[in-house]
Amino acid sequence: MKLTPVIASFALFSAAPSALAIPVCYMDMYGVRTDLSYMCNERDVAAQAREEQAIAVLNQQRLSNLYTYGVRAVGNNIEGTLRNSGTSPISNITLTIRAQQEGRSEEFREVTIDQVGGRTEADFVATFNHSPQSWSIESIEIQ
Incomplete structure (x- = not known):
């Protein structure tokens, strides 16, 4: 050597x-x-x-290819679909969801999606302690 x-x-x-x-x-x-x-x-x-x-x-x-649709409150949950309109899969996606519950302070939940393939979608569910009165998707991040 x-x-x-x-x-x-x-x-x-x-x-x-x-x-x-x-x-x-x-x-x-x-x-x-x-x-x-x-x-x-x-x-x-x-x-x-x-x-x-x-x-x-x-x-x-990659973020420009991601969007949510069909977001709705079902019981104590916020449910929806995340769509990847690009051709490449995207991994390690985190959605931050804010909900204001009736008579209570706002709460935040993070939902992690392992992977969404190209031109496919994935459903997500964020569970809160009480039924949300209003909500929003605060952020979508790729880790």
Whole structure:
């Protein structure tokens, strides 16, 4: 086994300027570069920002394909259907539902849906302590 440090004063791993599109802290072994940034407590901030932005854009696109319909009160429940009008499945969806019950303060419930396939739908039910007088879907989030 041969370790080849690149810009380093230590034998096992190297640190390089973060302006390059390479891991900040890495090890070269047999021509394979291994990212060791978790050991150096450093990270390419620009790459992390690009990754977070790409995820946010993707989730925004996916959210635009989700909508609810047929939402109604049935007993102590708010029931409805979540539709995915896109072609790709969407996973880990959380709906936050607000209900104002007769003579009582408002309550919130979260309903999690594991997955809704492309161009399909899933039913949801949020159970409250009392019969809701008014309600709304406060948010739909993708985790």
